[in-house]
Amino acid sequence: MKQVNLTITFDEEKLSALKRYMSKKELDLDREMTDALVKLYEKYVPAPVREYIDESDVAASAPARSRRSSKPVTPKPAEEMEVAQ
Template structure:
């Protein structure tokens, strides 16, 4: 299970944002992707490595038990395959 995502709201000059989007669009760049990349870089710069590792391990640990809780079931046939007939 991925970590819970949040939305951020920031204030920025409307005319500057419009120009930024226009010129990024000319280079086929996505503002949301660039902002996310910038936040990741800030996170890596300011959050100490041991804390980042702890958070990553917590995320992996939280996802692992959910897999073990699943009950074993027969695999469903793939759409392009005929179901196996047992006689």
């Protein structure tokens, strides 16, 4: 799934304090904010819509099948292979 960057405005002094106290508890601000966004997504986006998005994400990440000819490949006989070497 394609990722996007979010930009928000927040008081610089409060952000500095938040980072300082989170680091004392060995917490990551980015991880915590991502977790909060996931909770908001699960709270406000209906389950059927989330399932549809999850299914389309799986389908998009599945490897594409090769578009080769369906003609069977016939191996060369052993004698021809030895002569070719």
